[in-house]
Amino acid sequence: MDKQQLKISVLKWTQGDVSSFSVLYDYYVDKIYRFIFFKVPDGEAEDLTEDVFLKVMQKKHTFNPDKSAFSTWIYTIARNTVIDFLRTNKITSELSEFIEDTDSNKDIVSNLDKNFELLNLKKAINCLPQEKQDLVVLRFIDELSYEEMAQILNKSEGSIRISMMRTLKELRIILEKLET
Secondary structure (H helix, E strand, O other), X not given: OOHHHHHHHHHHHHOOOOHHHHHHHHHHHHHXXXXXXXXXXXXXXXXXXXXXXHHHHHOHHHOOOOOOOHHHHHHHHHHHHHHHHHHHHOOOOOOOOOOOOOOOOOOHHHHHHHHHHHHHHHHHHHHXXXXXXXXHHHHHHOXXXXXXHHHHHOOOHHHHHHHHHHHHHHXXXXXXXXXX
16 A cells, blocks of 8 residues: 555544545555554463554544644554553563464474574563664554654654664664574
8 A cells, every 4th residue: 555545544533434444544554553563472462452453443533744743643643552561461571482383384493493583683672671672563563754763753864864773783782693
């Protein structure tokens, strides 16, 4: 879906076309899930993603397309939902065991390697402070531009680029430690 079609769906949704929300949901559900997945313990991302979309529906009246893009608005809701969850549940950055179910059709060894890499990446990201976690997930998991990231995080594009450079250096060090 291109940006113009997405804008049209947002406009229709804000004007009361409920069916347009399904288009927005389909476009954003995986992105929001990935954004949340790397920040919370296993098993919580699905519930929190659902919470985000419920809040989007409940807070529809607060969205103003003249003030921000829909993507900025929904990522802000997702970010705040994660922060609220972590505060409420007093979750630390320690992770529980991460093992994904294996399809019988897949090569078990290959799947285990992928899971191990994903586990290390998730552990490394969770070792970073919350703001740096947001940078990594928004840039590399959700593939947002620096401009979009700056809007979501309410910072200048230049400061986002500098923070990203520092964060990647820190993440590289953490990953090297995890691999040894």
